[in-house]
Amino acid sequence: MIKRLGKIFWDYLRSGVGLLFPRVCVVCGDVLVRGERFMCSGCLCRMPLNEGADEGADERMKEVLDAENLFWLFTYNRESDFHQLIYAIKYKSRRELGVWAGRMLGERIGTGHGIDCVIPVPLHPAREKERGFNQSLAIGTGIAGVLGVKIVPDVLERKENTRSQTGLSREERADNVMKAFRLTDPGRLRGCHVLLVDDVLTSGATTKACLAELRKIEGVRCSVACLGKAGKI
Ligand SMILES: [Zn+2]
Structure with a gap:
């Protein structure tokens, strides 16, 4: 139970941080979507x-x-x-x-x-x-x-x-x-x-x-x- 509450709290915290400081593409600056890391798929394609x-x-x-x-x-x-x-x-x-x-x-x-x-x-x-x-x-x-x-x-x-x-x-x-x-x-x-x-x-x-x-x-x-x-x- 405590473990589960901890996870909910952590997810909540993470989404809050994500809203305040969204992860952005290092090349074009667009906000990254789930599954993208460091670079958006558009930039990866045109690299x-x-x-x-x-x-x-x-x-x-x-x-x-x-x-x-x-x-x-x-x-x-x-x-x-x-x-x-x-x-x-x-x-x-x-x-x-x-x-x-x-x-x-x-x-x-x-x-x-x-x-x-x-x-x-x-x-x-x-x-x-x-x-x-x-x-x-x-x-x-x-x-x-x-x-x-x-x-x-x-x-x-x-x-x-x-x-x-x-x-x-x-x-x-x-x-x-x-x-x-x-x-x-x-x-x-x-x-x-x-x-x-x-x-x-x-x-x-x-x-x-x-x-x-x-x-x-x-x-x-x-x-x-x-x-x-x-x-x-
Ligand atoms: Zn990009």
């Missing part, structure tokens, strides 16, 4: 998804990164309202949204690539403290859950608090981040196929810097996954 499950379409990016596979969920464009998805994960501390989007990407990657573990692109500890969490870790957690592999957030670390990338030229970005990462315990990943995960791939400078470090690991193979990828690099 500019990467339809080729594997990545061969972007030879230039593969060439720049020299990665075994390159996976991305959707084409990223700052003019498109889908950039809100990344913005909300990154700047509105929507950790659970990051995990959810990571799961969506994980389902598209699938288990056929022999990936052994997921490595999120690290944030400098000061930046992580300020933001509350690392968005790449949230996305990577979603991917690793679907692939059934471990997530290893402590083998690659960021040693320099690089200044903001916004407004820098491609060369300045590359210079800024190239020496920003280091390995802490490379032996743990010897012979592994690692999947490096970031939120957005634009110039590829951060990814390239991380890959340069990861390649120092004996027998390692590297693939890359991100939620959004800019159309051109």
